[in-house]
Amino acid sequence: MKLSRREVLKAAAASSAMMAISGPFSMVREAAADEPDQWVKSVCRFCGTGCGVMVGIKNGKCVTVKGDPNNHNRGFLCLKGALMPPIVYSKERVTRPYIRRNGKLEPASWDEAMGLVEKKFKEALAEGGPTAIGYYGSGQALTEETYLASKIFKAGLGSNNVEGNPRLCMASAVGGYVTTFGKDEPCGSYSDIDAATCIMIIGSNMSECHPVLFKRVASRKQADPNVKIIVIDPRRTNTARIADEHVSFKPGTDLAILNSMAWVIINEELDSPRFHGKYVNFMTNDKKKVDFDAYMKFLEDYTPEKVEKISGVSAAQIRKIAKMFGEASATTSFWCMGLNQRIRGVWANNLVSNLHLLTGHIGKPGATPFSLTGQPNACGGVRDTGGLCHLLPAGRLIKKEAHRNALEKQWGIPKGTINPKPGLHTIALWNAFSEAKVKAMFVLCTNPAHSLPNVNIYTEGMKRKDNFMVLSEPFMDAESVKYCDVLLPAAFWCEKRGTYGCSERRYSLLKKSTEPLGECKPDFEILMDFAKRMGVDSRVIPYENIDDVWNEWRMVSAATPYNFSGMTRERMEKASGILWPCPTEDHPGTKIRYVRGEDPNIPKDYPKKYNFYGKPDGRAVIWFRPYKGAAEEPNEEYPMVLTTGRVIDHWHTGTMTMKVPELRRSFPAAYVEVNIEDAKAKGIQNGDNVLLETKRDKMVFRAKVSDVCRPGLIFVPWYDANLMINKLTLNAIDKGSKQPEFKICAVRISKA
Known part of the structure; x- marks a missing residue:
């Protein structure tokens, strides 16, 4: 057929x-x-x-x-x-290098293009030193590519201005894990879905953003109707439609709700004193260690009745979901950008983990706090290999001398080579580029001219003639191509070999299955060429192929809790993914962390069952995180809240999915989702053109009137380059994670 x-x-x-x-x-x-x-x-x-x-x-x-x-x-x-x-095989594939001349990209040879890159980066170094250059990578780059790029810039060129787009999506999850447990990445794995008797989904439209994983959640519910599903989301998405309880709240007030759930759990005696008394410290917002009684006193500001007035969620429903969470034999929580892309995203992450530590729903099948990842390798690349301005590989920190020295020794480079001062985080880096303080930027496998918040500021900066941007990009129609000075044709997906690490700490090998189109090259080759032209010490780049990079990464991880030692290339050729830590070639991979007998980082003779070894005393932290509002709350002039996200058939900036006819036809253009009540008040009909305005810009969209958004909230997907909602979003950041608040800003709407 x-x-x-x-x-x-x-x-x-x-x-x-x-x-x-x-x-x-x-x-x-x-x-x-x-x-x-x-x-x-x-x-x-x-x-x-x-x-x-x-x-x-x-x-x-x-x-x-x-x-x-x-x-x-x-x-x-x-x-x-x-x-x-x-x-x-899209017609928009970039298949040869280009150089911008007189405002127009013109074909060039590889040698000519890379020669110009070399010239501009050397000029920037000569004029401004290592802080005048930067690298901006991606959670879509291969693990080996991010490891290599970070090493070239930090150990080879002396610049810690190394960032990636996971700063826009996962930085608050990192901050949450590290402050709570001492180490990044989830405690559990996807298999917890199959054992959970309660699943809480908060700040995630899993059905559209992670549909295969959501299928597993739905299958679990179908197999056992007694399994409870809680969805906490201001929108009534398809995810919410399978929930036993959908909690629609005033945007930004979920911190109050999570604290109120903790209050109910304690007052209904659903907490586990045996667990939190033995394995948890209680910490105030100013990092003072206190006792459980002080935590109870802190929570008195978050009784369900008080939080009902803050959040718009009834006290009865808050009590109900708290009991569902606490009474279950095993609760797993999932969250994503709805918590992370906030100015208090780290706090929100902490508060979800608080509930698990309070109840003991952690470290056993079906019980874990679990942050979902937006990109295929945001965990395995940027987070794990140290591809951010303050990180070094395997959870090491630039500011710690012992961490720098250990890597310098492993890499065979002189002690003191790595600059001890962290570089610029993403928003600061692009601000500096817009001001030509950073004069040369290497951008790989990402589209910042579309994905940055309040993006007009940054595209204006990209137009400056006194800075320089080289872009390694597979597609000519990516928005960032409009602004780059050199465009390099990158091999795409099946045209190269390397590794991805997904949300559950699973690393899988992508085998090369086809030859690159035209003159395209894998980013490994592009980065090696760049490093050699820049005169990087050969001890920094001793690689003949990308497998050499992987094997070095395994070595670098071996002395840390990450420990990839057992993930040899030979083993990964055969396996369909292995979960770290994996210390030996016969180790099956780790599904549950921090538990003796499950986590290989805990000695078999350790006297306690749990060891949160990222903390000096082995105890995780329950944080006192108060409710505070968004950076930009609605007011008389801009009375509604704008939020953004994905739709099921498109991904990120649409440079890939818009090339598939079926996907493009299903969602050909972005739209604005408006609540029925709000639409009626404004005289807006389904399909009308409406004007959205924030303090930053304005734009006309087609209205989609429904009951998905709660009153006072509007939603716009962000994939459409022709209707780029990030021109309207806010670039305020979380002080801890430096992640922007994409999810909440003030907006007004009217018929166009």
């Missing part, structure tokens, strides 16, 4: 939004022009779920994709993942 692409789309659409595709894979395969004669193991290029895929190859080309039945996704893929092949 042969199916048209339209029939494939219709078959997929017939599945509900909460269910990822499995059966239709045969349809996708049969719709391909040629049946593949080879299947190559890889990983999906989209979200942080990290689904395993098999790439179908025919005559040297990628012709189709199916799910890897041996990976955690069990052969399931969402429609985005199933329709990747057209992206590889």
